[in-house]
Amino acid sequence: ESLGWAPEAVNLEWSQKVDAALGAMIAAVLPPRCLLCGADGAQGRDLCAGCHADLPWNHCRCARCALPLEHAADRCGICLKREPPFASAWAPFRYAHPLDLLEARFKFQRNLAAGRLLSGLMIEALAERPPAALPERLICVPLHPQRLRERGYNQALELAKPLARALRIPLDADALIRLRHTSAQTGLDAKARRRNLHAAFAVADPARLPAHVAVIDDVMTTGTTLRECARVLRQAGVARVDVWALARAPARR
Numbered sequence: 001e002s003l004g005w006a007p008e009a010v011n012l013e014w015s016q017k018v019d020a021a022l023g024a025m026i027a028a029v030l031p032p033r034c035l036l037c038g039a040d041g042a043q044g045r046d047l048c049a050g051c052h053a054d055l056p057w058n059h060c061r062c063a064r065c066a067l068p069l070e071h072a073a074d075r076c077g078i079c080l081k082r083e084p085p086f087a088s089a090w091a092p093f094r095y096a097h098p099l100d101l102l103e104a105r106f107k108f109q110r111n112l113a114a115g116r117l118l119s120g121l122m123i124e125a126l127a128e129r130p131p132a133a134l135p136e137r138l139i140c141v142p143l144h145p146q147r148l149r150e151r152g153y154n155q156a157l158e159l160a161k162p163l164a165r166a167l168r169i170p171l172d173a174d175a176l177i178r179l180r181h182t183s184a185q186t187g188l189d190a191k192a193r194r195r196n197l198h199a200a201f202a203v204a205d206p207a208r209l210p211a212h213v214a215v216i217d218d219v220m221t222t223g224t225t226l227r228e229c230a231r232v233l234r235q236a237g238v239a240r241v242d243v244w245a246l247a248r249a250p251a252r253r
Contacts, residue, residue, distance in 0.1 A: 035105070035114055036098050046117050055121070056096040058248055065223055066091040066248045078251070084223070086215075086230035086241045088132065091248035092125030095219050099247055107155050107218060115155065118218075118246055119162040126167070135242055136210035138164050138171045141217040141229055142201070144178040159246060160216040175209060176229060177202045201229055206236035213238055220245035222252075 032041025034048035042049040061068055062076035066089035069076060093099050102118055105111035140156040148154060157173055164171035180200045203209070215229045226243040233241045 035102060035111075035117060045120060046113060047121075051098060054098055056094040056099055056247075057125075058091055058094045061091070061248065063088070065089045066220065066245070068094045068248060068250045076251075084230070085227055085234050086243045089220065089223070089226070089243045089245070089248070090131045090214075091220055091245040092122060092129070093247040095221070095247040095249040103219060103247065106158075107151075110152060112153075112158070115158045116162075119159045122159060122163060122244075122246055123166045126163070131214075131242065131244075133212070133240075133242075134167065135169065135212045135214040135240075137175075137213045138167075138169050139175045139213050139215045139229075139233075140171075140173055141215060141225055142174075142176045142178040144180065147178075155218045156216050159218060163216065163244075172208075174204055175213075176215075176232070177204050201232050203232055203236040209233070209236060209238050211239040212242075213240075214242040214244050216244045218245065219247050219249060221249040 032044060032046045033039070034041055034051055035046045036051045037048060039048040039050070041047055042052065045052075058066060058068055060070065060072050062079060063072070063074045064079045065076060065084055067076045067078065095103070099118075102114045106114040106118060138160050140154060140160045142156075143151065143154045154173075160171055160173075163169075178200060179202055213233065215226055215233070217226055220226055220243070223243075226245070230241040230243060
């Protein structure tokens, strides 16, 4: 799914009614079950009320990079020391239990049901506490073709598709290109992550980009990946780049 569709090109109200009717039919035959504990799902989700209450919402955070903090602030120490290339970050959850279990199933165990649940939770969070300004286009962090073949899907793209439909914002899945097959970021410190991702991304066609975009990823750990994506987009002429992630990891101690 890429720049080929625009919200005005389809009857979203009709499609949403069809989706709702189909969802009701499926739910009648296969009632939702909580993916975490196996109890009955609540509000049509594969998540029970108790596990939903346990989700680690990221309410207290840095306003610039969404880093979880003890007290909310306009800038955390990291942002004061090194200005991010993005204008703002939005991450509704902390990367903590039990959300990390759902994310691991989605990312590493090919559990697309977990992905659908997580994207639904992002939409729910957007409805409750939307970002200050919505972008003109959504862009997802790309995978290298080799990693894409190994995993079978791009988890950032799977999260972005329902968001684009819900917000009626065009999604450009091909705006960014992964140039190098980098090693996994897991286990690397911030400096090693920056070295690993140096010159790893490029913009496919700067002329087709609007002035304001949001780049979507699943988990923002140190922020290195999203910083690098934002940097190349800014260099390509995008005036404002925001970054959105499902979850933000706390600072390493």
